[in-house]
């Protein structure tokens with residue numbers, strides 16, 4: 154399972170990278186705004202900085218909602234660095250743009266996916282990644298994990314190569330459950346990734362080992 158970090162915060166990206174388990178980064182316009190990154194030039198420069206920090210894929214989202222605009226924006230983003238994955242919304246023109254980019258060998262991430270039908274369309278359009286938003290489904294009392302399970306089944310039935318990128322991951326149990334269900338990738342905040350480290354028996358066990366070592370010295 155690949156681990157992506159879902160942030161535009163360079164310090165957090167560096168921290169996850171330093172842990173040695175990071176496979177990529179996802180961003181979105183809200184995450185950029187949260188870091189105060191506004192305006193086309195600053196956003197472009199920020200993507201370049203992120204690409205320098207990590208070795209894997211970096212999802213950069215288009216703002217346009219029409220086919221021509223998405224193609225223009227996506228081509229400019231993809232030209233920044235081979236690590237860039239063009240992130241496209243799951244709307245009619247987004248599907249068309251996904252097909253356009255996949256036929257040109259440009260990586261894509263179809264985002265804002267909330268149903269198996271949407272995921273099927275993304276795969277048919279040749280998406281590199283499909284991003285089902287599990288946390289936002291949970292927010293409206295719908296089990297996000299069911300969606301991961303459905304997409305896994307459908308993709309396996311037909312051998313679709315589109316990778317299931319579980320998005321809107323909020324906590325460690327989301328990561329564990331996605332791993333159980335066979336999601337190819339998860340993207341989440343640093344807190345969810347670091348949460349995997351924690352267990353009270355690890356802490357108490359280590360404290361005891363160190364105390365016993367001190368006794369013998």
Ligand code: E4P
Nearest residue numbers: 159179180181289320321322
């Ligand atoms: C995915 O690519 C999105 O950036 C993200 O996972 C959305 O997460 P949220 O629902 O916590 O905003």
